[in-house]
Amino acid sequence: MGLFTSNPLPDPVGDAAPPVDEHPSRITEVLGHLRRSADTRITHPRRFRAQQLRALEKMLAERTGEFLDALAEDLGKSATEAKFSEIDVVRSEIDHAQRHLSEWMDSTAVKVPLALQPAMAKVEPRPLGVVLIIGPWNYPLQLMLAPLVAAIAAGNAAVLKPSELAPATSGVLAKLLPMYLDARVYAVIEGGVDTATELLAARWDHIFFTGGQQVARVVAEAAAKQLTPTTLELGGKSPAVVDNQSLPTAKRLAYAKFMNTGQTCVAPDYVLSIGDTDALIARLGQAIAGFYGKDPINHPDYGRIVSRKHFDRLVGMLDSGEVVHGGDCDADTLRIAPTIMRQVDLDSKLMQEEIFGPILPVVEVASFDEALEFIAARPSPLAAYLMSESPRLQSIFSDRVRAGAIVHNAPLAQMVIPSLPFGGVGASGMGSYHGKYGFDRLSQIRSELSKTTVIDTLSAIYPPYTWAKRKIIDRLL
Incomplete structure (x- = not known):
């Protein structure tokens, strides 16, 4: 039975709990x-x-x-x-x-x-x-x-x-x-x-x-x-809808996606691209190169996948579409380069399961409404991102998308604001x-009520309920 181990605890504060050993x-x-x-x-x-x-x-x-x-x-x-x-x-x-x-x-x-x-x-x-x-x-x-x-x-x-x-x-x-x-x-x-x-x-x-x-x-x-x-x-599959293909947009998406090697519950899980998808992909590649150089796998600021099991799962997803940037893998160090994919199979694990790794599928959609319908047809995510400068689209996105958090143009930033609640809805969490x-x-959150018995003001509502008491109760309540 694989139980926990016990560590020596020098100078604990107060009367410490007994150390835990192999006995359940x-x-x-x-x-x-x-x-x-x-x-x-x-x-x-x-x-x-x-x-x-x-x-x-x-x-x-x-x-x-x-x-x-x-x-x-x-x-x-x-x-x-x-x-x-x-x-x-x-x-x-x-x-x-x-x-x-x-x-x-x-x-x-x-x-x-x-x-x-x-x-x-x-x-x-x-x-x-x-x-x-x-x-x-x-x-x-x-x-x-x-x-x-x-x-x-x-x-x-x-x-x-x-x-x-x-x-x-x-x-x-x-x-x-x-x-x-x-x-x-x-x-x-x-x-x-x-x-x-x-x-x-x-x-x-x-x-x-x-x-x-x-x-x-x-x-x-x-x-x-x-x-x-x-x-x-x-967690879940947090979408990012993009109608602004600028380099700042690409940098923010790439940063949010590939921090911690994509192993972040609120990372953009996939992109729904409206407009010039080729330009967006090119700028995502430019952003990745600016962050991690030509050899991201060996860059000191780029991490690794937590285990061989998760590494193999992610490598298996690379067959679900066209790799247009990255895709390099090193099984010995459990590293996968930041990867952009397009023409992905919407029925594959890549698009049906939370990726939780450095792979970003880009799905082309014809309109903003199509993007909203795409999101609505899937379980509610932990976060939903809109990369757009349009106040009208931001308002519609906030109104129509069901997610734990709605964020415009700053994916992941909601995590560092202590006064904002963090949590999901539906399949992405509870509380x-x-x-x-x-x-x-x-x-x-407890209720407390205190009332004196020196003056019994409740006597007016005690039985028997005479005609006069019924009138008093009607007026009071």
Whole structure:
């Protein structure tokens, strides 16, 4: 049984959870320890939450080098790309949460109807309890810690399950997190499918999953057995409709598509080109050469595919159309050059499944309406992009396209704005987070009503219902 491994945890904060060994029952022991700690309400005070957010920020600042080394080992990420896409994004989330935490935690007074006065009512966010966060391999640090920021801000305890496909990052997280955060209420559990299965069989107050649709169905089924609420951050085929074939358009598309070697859930998955497709393809090639030179596979700023399985899957997609740029592959280093394709088979896996790699199909369409119909005929994506300077087309696109996010002319930029919700719709996900949206998602938004018994103003509606009482009730309600 491929369970997680245990790392020595020097000088943990507080009374740390017991180290996890190869015995499955130890998972239950760790979870029981965290739940008992959470039941003491140590995570509830604002001071505690703020201190943990500061500690998380300190970990990222002091251990940047270790995380960058791990990300390079797992995905071949350059230090610059890894820092801004994994570490800086999380630090921005932490900073945003620190500045707004008091405001988010405040209760909100609610007006009480005349029939119930005198009384006071309010809505107050309350911690849920213990949250399970299951992360993916493509951004193994950012997509583990950004949900953790929301969990900490909302006053929850949390267990993190990093992806086993990014073992170096998983190991660094397992080593460092207990050294900085309070190990009584935060833990990292490493492992593969067996570990995840055992974790999902436990009782949680919320499960936060980022990954693919197939595994999401398993998560949702397991959660449903215990009526556990879930947040599912998935993906899908995010389209980019282009009626502006300029070089800036091509650069923005190429950057968004080929960052992290195309292994980004909101990367443009395919292009619907209106107009001069030859010019667009030429400028995409120009943009790629400007970013990664004549030999992208060996460029220091260009990464690799996460595993041989995913490499082989992507190589198999290259037969689904005409390769007009790139297409070079290196099985030894798991690298595939940035690739542009056209004349693609719309029934192939290339156009039916999320690509999640450095292959960009360009599909020619005759009109803007045809592009909208193409998108509408497919499952709702996590993001939809329009590359156009026309305010009219932007307005129509926003109105008619169903997606987790609508972005004009700046694909991927929505990811770095903490005050924008991030999440899908339909097949691309359930629930959203970032900033206050994450805080609310991992809080119970609780109603509270308080009314005195010194004056019993409710006596007018008690039975028996005489003619006079019915008149009073009609007027009050």
